[in-house]
Every structure is written in structure tokens, then in C-alpha cells.
Amino acid sequence: MAEDIYDPQFVKGVFDRCSDRYIAFSTWCSLGFTERWRRQCVEALPAPEAPAATGYDLMAGTGEVWPHLLKRYPAIAGIVAVDISTGMHQRAMTRLHAHRAHKIAFIEDDVLSSTLPDGGADFVISTFGLKTFNQTQHRKLAALIARCLKPGGSFSLIEASDPKGWWLRPLYLFHLKMVLPMIERFLLKGAQDFAMIGTYSTNFGDASAFARMLEAEGLQVSYRKFFYGCATGVCGRKPTGRMLPPS
Template identity: 25%
Template sequence: MTAETPDSARFGRFAVSPEERRRRIRALFEAVAPRYDLMNDLMSFGIHRLWKRTLARRCAGQGGVVVDLAGGTGDLARLLCAEGRTVIVCDPSWGMMAVGRRRGVPAAWSAGEAERMPFASASVDLLTISFGLRNATEIGAALAEIHRVLKPGGRFVCLEFSRPAWWLAPFYDLYSRLVIPRLGALVARNPGAYDYLVESIRRFPDQPTLAATLSAAGFESVCWENLSFGIACIHYARRSP
């Protein structure tokens, strides 16, 4: 199974210009920032925290400069902070990052988008992103930028929603269509935001397609690890030495 790439500029079901899509996504996350983590807990029954802990464990032993791209409120960055590391949250939403700063997440904070990060070339040892790559206006441009900022041999680790096992897919589809937007209306008071997020999950490439895209972008040692029967997936890649 393959999925339509979100590189075509869309917002939900509607075609928009790339700049308009970028503006709407930024406004969306600014609006839901105060309740974003609560919504994630409710939508996933808290399992997203287990997925992020798995990602953090897979990155153990990697020191140096670590960038958590689209790091939002810093829940993953908190897990990545360790002795011998400098962790930087890079996100386009100051509202999301402000929540993390108030919580005392011990990271540096930098405004930036996946396609235009404020880091020098070959300056990052490890770059992570959790549930943010699908919000990039152009995935190809985002991967090229990630490749640029990584040092030779640097690691890229991406946690994202993916395609669940065939037996689980119908139940997951019903849940995402019927429950998530209603939770968004009740808790985040923004049903439109969660309509978009469900749509973005559906449009995101499946496991083999994203792996092929990473290889085409120049990454090496590309592989993936399914979590919760493929509802989520961790993709791994390296910039060539």
C-alpha cells in the first residue's frame, strides 16, 4: 500500500498555496498548544509516551548536538536530555515551545521550520522528529535540509504515524474518523484542527514508501521499526560518512 505524498500543498482536503498551508499549520498549533499534550494522551490512551520513550532508548549513547525538530512542547526533548548532549528544540510555533519552557524542559529553544533550519551545515550529531514530518510543506525539501545539517555519519530518527496491520486497519480507521475529531471539539475546542491532523495521517507515506524516499534523499542504513502493530513507526537513517 502506498500513500499520496503530502508534498502537494494541501490543508486537509483542500488545495492551498504552500505559504497558505504553512500559515494555517502554524496557526493551528498556536491555537491548540495549551491542550496539545492532553489531547495526545487522550487520543492515544497515553501510548504516544511509550513510543517516545522507545525512540529515546534507541538513541542512547549518541552524544553531541541533538536537534529535536518540530519538538513542540519538548516532551521528547526531555527524554533526550542527558550528560554529554546539547539538546535543541526547533519548532515554528513559539506558542508550543512556550509551554515546554514553562515546564522547565532542560533544552535550548530555536524557532525554525523543517525546510529552513537555523543551523550550520554538518553541525548536528543526531536529529529526531516525532509526529512532525507529515506537517512539513514539502517533505523532499525537509529531508534535504535534515541531510544538510547532519554531520557525516549523523543519525536521523523519525517517529511518525504509519500503516497498521491489515487486521487492525479497519478499527483504527473508524476510531480516527469518528473519535479523534470529537475529542478535538470537546477538549481542544478546535475540531477543525483535528480533522486536519487525521487527514494528514491518512496522506502520509507508508513504511516502504517513506524508506524509499529517505534513500532517494541520500540517506544510508535506512530501516524502520513498527510500533503497536504499525500504528506508529520509527524510521532510522544516517548521513553517509
């Protein structure tokens, strides 16, 4: 019987095994675009209304979005990072962000099973975690974001996507499906875990369906494309019942 690649324990295994090389692999093999897209995800996040805002980084991985988030909004009081992978969080704290640890708390859990409190977050952000969920899980995630945000709370999520309609799409897909597995096989000698990241990305498609799920939960949503659709994202707010200034 084939394994369910969206089962939480399968996902945890993939990212635990590749955590020690994830930062270098994702940066070099995306030609630096992952870092650019993280910054753009933060730029798309509507400004939190609370000066000392607290919020969630969902599917936080190695926490590479935190420097961008804290640079743009230095008054942020706290970030709760939620991720299922022990290895990814340890990598984040020991290699990148030990000096930011006073602002970071961590929940190691499947985000869809976490008992995050209702209406407690000024913001929700997530970079490159959407691909690890199937459609049913995306609906649960949309409901979770709507439930966790305070009225007026903001959100921004981004994911590598399938750039349908772009004339260089065949080359992009060749890079994901052929080049990345070859790099892993011959240079990293891994267990095809990085190749799974390419599989998740191509299966994902784009964030347009997720945008509609967020709208169905009553959120104000903007859908965006980055670099010809090689990444797509959603951002917006939870309504308050009053008009909010543009961000």
C-alpha cells in the same frame, strides 16, 4: 479556493491554537501510545559518537521527547529545538522543561526554510512531525537531515501511521476520523484543530517512502513498524567512510 493544509502558516495556526491542550489530548486520545512511541524513537536512535553531543529536535512541538533523550544520553550537551509554532514551544518551556532550559535552544521557523549549518549535528530526532509535510516537503526534509548531520551522525524519526493490513485497521481509522473530532467538538469546543491532526496522520500513510528518500541522500536507513504499523519510523546514520560499531 481550498486552503493548503501543508502551507507552513496553516500548520502554524493549527498548532498554535491547540498548544495549550495538546499534551493532554495526544496522551489520552492515543491511550498513552504517543508517549511509548517517543521512548521507542529514542531507543532506536543510534548512540551519538561524541560524548557531549549536540543535535536537533525537528518539529519539536512541546518537547516531550527531551526527557527520554536526556535520560538515555545524559551527557548530551545541547538540543536545538526547531518548530514553527510559538505556542508549542512556550508550552514546552513553561510547563514541562524549564529545569532543562540550559540544554535547550530554540529556533522558531519553518524547518525547511531554516538556515541550519552543514555538518553541525551529532544527531537529529523528530517525533510526530513528519505528517505535517507533503511528499515534496519530505524530499526537502531528507536532504536537510543529510546536510546537517556530521559524518557518523545518527537520526531517528517516528510518526503515527496507517496500519494497512492490520485486521483492526477499520477501528483505528474510525478512532482517528470520527472519535477524535467528536471529542473535540463536544468536550474541547475547539476549532477542529485536533481533527486536523487525524487528517494529517491518515494522509501520511507510513514512513516507508521517507525511508527511501533518506537512502537517496546517502544515509544508512532502517525502517521500523510499531504496534502493527500504527506508528512507523526511520533511524540510522550518515556514513563516515569507515565501519561503525552496531548500536
